[in-house]
Amino acid sequence: MPDNVADINKIIELPLDKLRSFDTVKEQFSDLGVLFDNAFVLQPSNATYFPEVGEMVLMGAPRNGWIEITFTIPINYFACRLTSSQHTKVQAYDCDGESLALFDTETADYKEADRLVSAPPPNLNVKIQALNIERVTLNSLDGQLVIHDVCFGF
Numbered sequence: 001m002p003d004n005v006a007d008i009n010k011i012i013e014l015p016l017d018k019l020r021s022f023d024t025v026k027e028q029f030s031d032l033g034v035l036f037d038n039a040f041v042l043q044p045s046n047a048t049y050f051p052e053v054g055e056m057v058l059m060g061a062p063r064n065g066w067i068e069i070t071f072t073i074p075i076n077y078f079a080c081r082l083t084s085s086q087h088t089k090v091q092a093y094d095c096d097g098e099s100l101a102l103f104d105t106e107t108a109d110y111k112e113a114d115r116l117v118s119a120p121p122p123n124l125n126v127k128i129q130a131l132n133i134e135r136v137t138l139n140s141l142d143g144q145l146v147i148h149d150v151c152f153g154f
Contacts, residue, residue: 008077008153014054016041016148025058030072034152037068044146049083051148052123057083065140067147069089074132077153083122086143091126093135100115100130 014029019041026036039058044050052056060067060110065086069078074095082088082105090103105120126147138145 006139011077011151011153013149013151014039014114016058017054019056021056033072035070035072036071037070038063039067048122049144049146050122051146052081053149056148058150060079060140060145065143065145066084067138067145069136069138069150071134071136073154074134076131076133077127077150078133078136079125079127079149079151080147081123082126082145082147083124084140084143085119086093086140086145088120088138088140088143088145090126090132090136090138092129092130094132094136097135099132100133101128103128139150 012032014032014034019025019028021041021043023041025039025041029077038060040061042059043055044057049057058067078092082090084105086106092101093098094100103126105124138147
């Protein structure tokens with residue numbers, strides 16, 4: 001559950017652990033108003049990609065390092081835990097494709113991070129708040145990218 005989120009009436013967390021490993025994820029959460037592009041669910045075998053809670057993660061594939069999430073009803077808050085092998089940008093857009101917010105791991109302030117390593121630390125907490133978010137993209141420059149604890153709010 002997110003902390004210090006102002007003006008958010010309802011937070012929804014996606015139940016990734018209800019999905020079967022290696023399923024392509026597209027419309028499984030359409031009843032919640034969420035659609036995915038270029039994502040599949042898996043239980044990671046590499047300890048670096050283990051989620052802090054639960055067993056399943058979403059991975060960008062078949063195109064490495066990229067996931068797109070579309071919301072059928074505009075949201076005001078998006079959050080997830082991110083593990084990536086590369087520098088990653090998480091960007092929110094409105095219905096016209098205009099950028100509303102950017103979370104860039106290259107400029108994020110990591111606690112106790114090794115500044116010589118370009119990749120973000122595992123399970124990095126990503127939070128974006130902006131009015132009328134209709135699409136979120138995650139891009140890690142062809143690296144391995146997984147997310148979990150995906151939630152959003154209105």
